[in-house]
Amino acid sequence: MTARDAELLERLRRIDHDEIALLHRRLPAGARALIRHGQHPLRHRVADEDLLLDADLARHLPDELVDALIPPDADEGHVPLGRAWMQAKQARKELAAAAGAPEAWHLLGGLRRTDPLSPDVAVLAVTADPEGWVRRVVDTLPREVLVVAGSRGVALAADPEPIVVHATTPDAAPTSLLWYTGPRLHVRALAARATARGFTLSRDALLEGDAAVPVVDEAAVYERLGLPLVPVELRGRPDILATADAGNLPTLIEVADIRGDLHMHTVYSDGRDSVAGMVHAARALGYRYMAITDHSPTSRASRVLSLERLAEQAEEIAAVRALVPDITILQGIECDIQEDGSLDVPDSVLERLDIVLASMHESFGHSPARILQRYERVLAHPLVNVITHPANRSPGRQPGYALAFARLFEEAARTGTAVEIDGAPGHLDLDAPLAELAASIGAPILVDSDCHMAERLGRQMRFGVGLARRAGLTRAQVLNTGNVDAIRAFVAAKRTGRR
Ligand SMILES: [Zn+2]
Ligand SMILES: [Zn+2]
Structure with missing residues (x-):
């Protein structure tokens, strides 16, 4: 010791x-x-x-x-990602109002790693005078909000975990970021590696003897330790340093690789915004294409789409298309999978749509084997292109189905049906082990937002891409990194296989 x-x-x-x-x-x-x-x-x-x-x-x-x-x-954490995100956002706003905006903010811990359930909610404020900044926070915020105040950080009351705010200087930011991003075992392994190479790694610096080694970012810290930058989403993997050491880290998919979002809702079902509102948000994110996919008539969503309204929606989409030629707007639907594995929309309607998503929102108390049978029937349907949130889990609430997922993914691969990584905080499904399994089996994979509010379109895609990164996926393994012709060809291939 x-x-x-x-x-x-x-x-x-x-x-x-x-x-x-x-x-x-x-x-x-x-x-x-x-x-x-x-x-x-x-x-x-x-x-x-x-x-x-x-x-x-x-x-x-x-x-x-x-x-x-x-x-x-x-x-193992218990703060749902969506909540952690909102809390961190709100805290930054209040802290900036209380003590002035720092030079930079960074997310830390499980939030930065896109853990669906984060063990903590923590942010880093980078400022030339961390102690002064923290003092201003302590002097300004109401006492009941402050749980603990230290010299370089505070914890703010929140449910279910306090929000931890660390402050640091720009020089110390790279090591602080690395340190507080964790997880613990990864940081410990890096610190041991540093020691073996004659350095000391702490949250404040990488030291060589008594002298701080200048590092501009996290990548520079890893580089000093003879390693490529380990993506935050992979840092929880026990063998990741060996993988990095061997030069075998995958080049993970990034948010900027996504060219379109194929799952979102509007006021035609339980979404908050209009078709035009969602299109506007998608264009602002730089997407080249998107699909409007409202809930089908028997869905258990709070509001659903009748078939008459689907026709009205088609007209509205056509009108918006004429106004914004720089983005391709597909009309789709999110169909509920019925108790017997059929869909609640007739084929004659589905075949006029550009893409069809099928979802299990209800297990009807079925056994895993029975749920798999329902999925198999849907996968065989030539008009079904995507199985959304396949495990039907909800982090912190529902563990999801315990299916023979390999079987599901094999059928998806065989029938040319995509399985989805859904970035909605209430789903975050498929997550890492399952998405990785799907990719290894060769099932086509989509990353979608399943967004119900235009202002969250980017955030939920970011969550989805975070899950794909946790699964080690590359750009080439995700269908919607390609152009819209590839999406259309994907849909057409399954449809024509029927004829
Ligand atoms: Zn759904
Ligand atoms: Zn949806």
């Missing part, structure tokens, strides 16, 4: 029995996990406030102690 470790442990031993119950619920997740799973002397209030603010307190302790105290599942 180093002198620093010993000193930290000593600080952790300061006990305040009375306050712990009060404080416990309000602590940041990392600190709470350590205390929850800890034995004496850690099951007590931690006295150092800067340590409390460290979203992953455990990084400051000797590895053996942490391993003995924290079970492997302690890193």
Whole structure:
């Protein structure tokens, strides 16, 4: 144990029995996990406030102690991504109003890694004077909002986790970003690698002896350690440093690779915005094409599309098309898969649409085998092009179906039907292991927003692309990185196979 470790442990031993119950619920997740799973002397209030603010307190302790105290599942989060995003956005607004806007903001932790359930909500403010900035925050914000205030950070009250705000200088930003992005085991492995190469990695600097090595960004830190930049979404993989070391990191898909979004809703069903509103948002994101896909008549969505309204929508889309020739607007539909695996819209209607999505919103209490049968029937349908949110999960609420997914993806590949990575916070499905399996089997994959509000079109695509990156997918493995002709050809291939 180093002198620093010993000193930290000593600080952790300061006990305040009375306050712990009060404080416990309000602590940041990392600190709470350590205390929850800890034995004496850690099951007590931690006295150092800067340590409390460290979203992953455990990084400051000797590895053996942490391993003995924290079970492997302690890193599992419970803040849904959509909520974490909104909270971080709101906090930045309030902090900027309270203390002035910093030079830059960065998302940290699970939010930055696109964890569907984040262990923390944390942001980094980069400013020339972090202590002064934090002091202004503390002086200005109401006391009841401040859970813990340290010299270089604060935790703000929020549900279910406090929002942790770290402040740092531009020089220290690359290592702070790396440190607080985590996860713990990745940072620990990097720190060990640094030590083996004669460096010391901390949240404030990469040191060579006593001198800070200048690093302009995270990539420069990895480079000093003889590694390519490890994408944040892959940092939770236990073998990722070995993969990076061997030069085998994939070139992951990026948001800028997406050329169109093929799943979104309008006021014709349960969306908030008009066709024109969604088109405007899609153009602003630089998309070349998009599909309007409202809910079919028997869907359990709060509002659905009747077949008469579908015809009206076709006219409205035609009118918008005439106004905006620079983006291709496809008319599609999101059809509910019925109890027997049929669809609730006749083929004569479906074949006039540009693309057809099919969704299971209801399992009718069916067994996994029965659900798979329903999917198989739908996959065989020549007019069905996409299975949306295939696992039908909702992070933190529904674990999703426990299907023989390999079978589903094989059928998708065989029939020329895409499976979707849905970026809506209530779905985030397919996620990493399943999307990776789908890609390895060769099932066509789409990344869509499933957006119901124009202003969230970009955010939800970003979430979807984050999931694709968690799955290690490249641009070539995602269908909507291609042009609209490729999408049309994909639809036509399945349809003509029928004839
Ligand atoms: Zn749906
Ligand atoms: Zn939808």
